Amino acid sequence: xxxxxxxxxxxxxxxxxxxxxxxxxxxxxxxxxxxxxxxxxxxxxxxxxxxxxxxxxxxxxxxxxxxxxxxxxxxxxxxxxxxxxxxxxxxxxxxxxxxxxxxxxxxxxxxxxxxxxxxxxxxxxxxxxxxxxxxxxxxxxxxxxxxxxxxxxxxxxxxxxxxxxxxxxxxxxxxxxxxxxxxxxxxxxxxxxxxxxxxxxxxxxxxxxxxxxxxxxxxxxxxxxxxxxxxxxxxxxxxxxxxxxxxxxxxxxxxxxxxxxxxxxxxxxxxxxxxxxxxxxxxxxxxxx
Numbered sequence: 001x002x003x004x005x006x007x008x009x010x011x012x013x014x015x016x017x018x019x020x021x022x023x024x025x026x027x028x029x030x031x032x033x034x035x036x037x038x039x040x041x042x043x044x045x046x047x048x049x050x051x052x053x054x055x056x057x058x059x060x061x062x063x064x065x066x067x068x069x070x071x072x073x074x075x076x077x078x079x080x081x082x083x084x085x086x087x088x089x090x091x092x093x094x095x096x097x098x099x100x101x102x103x104x105x106x107x108x109x110x111x112x113x114x115x116x117x118x119x120x121x122x123x124x125x126x127x128x129x130x131x132x133x134x135x136x137x138x139x140x141x142x143x144x145x146x147x148x149x150x151x152x153x154x155x156x157x158x159x160x161x162x163x164x165x166x167x168x169x170x171x172x173x174x175x176x177x178x179x180x181x182x183x184x185x186x187x188x189x190x191x192x193x194x195x196x197x198x199x200x201x202x203x204x205x206x207x208x209x210x211x212x213x214x215x216x217x218x219x220x221x222x223x224x225x226x227x228x229x230x231x232x233x234x235x236x237x238x239x240x241x242x243x244x245x246x247x248x249x250x251x252x253x254x255x256x257x258x259x260x261x262x263x264x265x266x267x268x269x270x271x272x273x274x275x276x277x278x279x280x281x282x283x284x285x286x287x288x289x
Contacts, residue, residue: 046070046136049127052099054079054092057131087111095132098124108139119143163192171197173204179211180281182274186219194230202237210243212281216274218249223257231258235268244269248277 046069049058056074074081079088090109098105104125110117119140127133171193174182183201187193205213215234217223223231235245246269250258258265271277 046134048134048136050079050095050132050134052092052096052130052132054088054095056082094124095134098126098132099130102126110143171200173200175204175208176278177282179209180214180278181205181208181210181212182214182216182278184216184219184274189220189223189227189230191226191230194227194234198230198234198237201234202241205238205241205243210241212244212246213238214246214248214274214277214281216249216277217247217254218251218274220249220254221251223254225257228257232265235265239267244281246271246277246281248272248274 047060048056048070049060050056055078056070056076059070059072059075071082079091082088083091094105094107104123107122107124108119109122110119112118117140118138119142120136121139122134122136125133171186172184174184176182181201181204183197183204185193185197201213201215204210215231217231231247235247238245245267247265248271250270250272269277271280
């Protein structure tokens, strides 16, 4: 009798333990589900669970602030029902690749929605034997920002090319004899132009073993003190290479700018015009033995 009475009691205790364990599991599942819901509700990404045919199985709710969310009416339908055939083919092929390779794949793509081109980044990961989890994030702002940066870089490159072309046009080097070079300077003599002019002229003088370098400033409208000092440095550098320097085309304002340092120009020949200087130096060359 005792054993028979204890058996139901033991069975009841066992059942109670099982109930407690099940209640604990349910509580844990509810907590996990609440955590997942909180996580999804904070996400601005679109989350989709699809099968290998691109059929929408679940569309977990995400943040209401998300700009583009899948339409709940898509549930049970396929991507071929919702998208142009070519786009759907690409997506379904990607889903089947994820399932075949059992790894996460990322893709960046654009879609035109309401007449506006929008960009998205999609991560696809295998969820089950025949299901895939898609997390889609809109990255239009990032793509446009990167495009603006690339456009700015290209614009800066074009500006540098334009500046280099202007420097070349502003500092041409013209040989008028075996040992005579002419460099007309054009425009405002800023630091960049003077540095470029000096580099070109010195290389030309050294390469051609130039006897006379004529620097013509007819195309220079104004000359401030820094520019005058830079011009003087060019003349001194040319003289150090053994060439004679002839300065031509001085306008009144340019001459006035150079007058303040006239003593420094004592070793530089000054002629009124390029024509006069060329006639003189070529005449000297013909008279030389």
